[in-house]
Amino acid sequence: MTATPGDVWLPFPAEEVAGLPDSFRYRQWxxxxxxxxxxxxxxFYVAPYMKSAEVTVRPLAAMPAVRVVQTLTAGIDHMLGGLADLRPGVRLxxxxxxxxxSTAELALxxxxxxxxxxxxxxxxxxxxEWRSGFYDALADKSVLIIGYGSIGSAVEDRLVPFECERIERVARSARTTERGPVHAIxxxxxxxxxxxVVILVTPLTEATRGLVGAGFLARMKDGALxxxxxxxxxxxxxxxLAEVESGRLRAALDVTDPEPLPAxxxxxxxxxxxxxxxxxxxxSAFEPRAKRLLVRQLTRFAAGEPVEHTVLITE
Structure with a gap:
């Protein structure tokens, strides 16, 4: 990939991102x-963070020269609807x-x-009200992590000190890690x-959409989280809803369907x-880490080197 002079669209002011290469004109959007x-x-288009899919893909149809589309999220499902507007060879x-x-912290x-x-x-x-009593501990519990990528691994890092009885890992396909086997889905x-405890950190794909349905939930043990x-x-x-309203299962959700969850x-x-x-x-961990990622990516792009974390290339 050879760098092309042109505009880079950033969601941050360029002057607040130390180390950006001076090869480009930076536009804040x-x-x-x-x-x-x-x-x-x-x-080079950096999609706005925490905006709707409709907003983030809106410029793509008018970007015939774009060569890299960079999200500030781990998931890319919100961008997929705009890829048909791009020419072949664009890297997402x-x-x-x-x-x-941050996500591993919240899971814990x-x-x-x-x-x-x-x-x-x-x-x-x-x-x-003074609600004393006995409550469950994480110690001695068996935990299943579904989606064992970088975040799933970080979740395990944080679980280890809590003396879980067992931690099992699941990903799309089986493999072996230093900590033990990763089982196939x-x-x-x-x-x-x-x-x-079952912790979901899997990306949203056609294979994982609706993965946790009635059959999946029915196999979870009584009282599981x-x-x-x-x-x-x-x-x-x-x-x-059927399982939690019956009292058989518990749930802790950072994401819902629909989202935002309506009143x-x-x-x-x-x-x-x-x-x-x-x-x-x-x-607070987001912005400094996002800016460091953009500096690395744009430095590589300016030097004609392959950018990292390419999920797909348009055809």
């Missing part, structure tokens, strides 16, 4: 109605590493809060009944459900 310049001059890159620590926080009954205690504090029927920090449509909401939706008040508003990557 964070999803506003008006474009900062002619999209036809853009060669994701933000591997930017959200790893949701797990601990749910097991130890923190939501009920907060409600008790609001009512000046086809082994879920065998693994699910053994898990006290489902933690979702991946994407809402990985879980079939209707099937999950009046039964998930809001379902028993033993903890909901956070898709904040896995939205922490």
């Amino acid at each position: 964070d999803g506003e109605d008006a474009f900062p310049a002619d999209p036809a001059d853009c060669v 890159c994701n933000a591997v590493g930017v959200h790893t620590a 926080a949701l797990t601990l809060a749910s097991l130890r009954g923190i939501p009920g205690m907060v409600r008790g504090q609001d009512r000046e 086809a082994e879920l029927p065998r693994l699910l009944p053994q898990a006290d 489902l933690v979702n920090v991946s994407r809402g449509p990985v879980v079939d909401t209707k099937s999950l 009046g939706h039964p998930l809001w008040h379902a028993p033993n459900v903890l909901i956070t508003p898709h904040v896995g990557g939205s922490s």
Whole structure:
């Protein structure tokens, strides 16, 4: 890949990103109605963060010169609808590493809060109620991580000090790691009944959409906790509601389907459900890590070197 002089669209002011190469004209665009310049001059497009798919793909049809589309998310499902507008050979890159620590932290926080009954205690504090009693610990529990990439591995890093009885790993295909085997997704029927906690960190693909449906949930043991920090449509909401409303399962969800979860939706008040508003990557760790990623990518692009974290190349 040879660098082409032109515009780079960033969601941050360029002067706030130390180390950017001076080979390009930098334009700031964070999803506003008006474009900062002619999209036809853009060669490297960094999609705005935490904006709708409709917003992030809007400039693509007017970007005939673009060569790299860079997301600031680990998932790229929100960009797929705009790829047909791009010429062949455009690289779509994701933000591997930017959200790893933050999302893994939240997965652990949701797990601990749910097991130890923190939501009920907060409600008790609001009512000046002393809700003592015995609550589940993470210690001695069996945990199943579904989606063992960089974030799944980071989740395990944070689980290890908590003295879990067993940690099992699942990915699209089987492999071996230093910590032990990663099982293929086809082994879920065998693994699910053994898990006290199931943590979802899988990307949203056609294979994982609706993965956690009625059959999956039925195989989970009574009282088990489902933690979702991946994407809402990985879980079939209707099937999950049936299980939590019956009291058989618990859930801690950073993502939902639909999302944002509308007022009046039964998930809001379902028993033993903890909901956070898709904040896995939205922490103080995001911006500095995102900026370092962009400097690395644009430095490589300016030097004519292959950019990293290419998820797909348009055809």
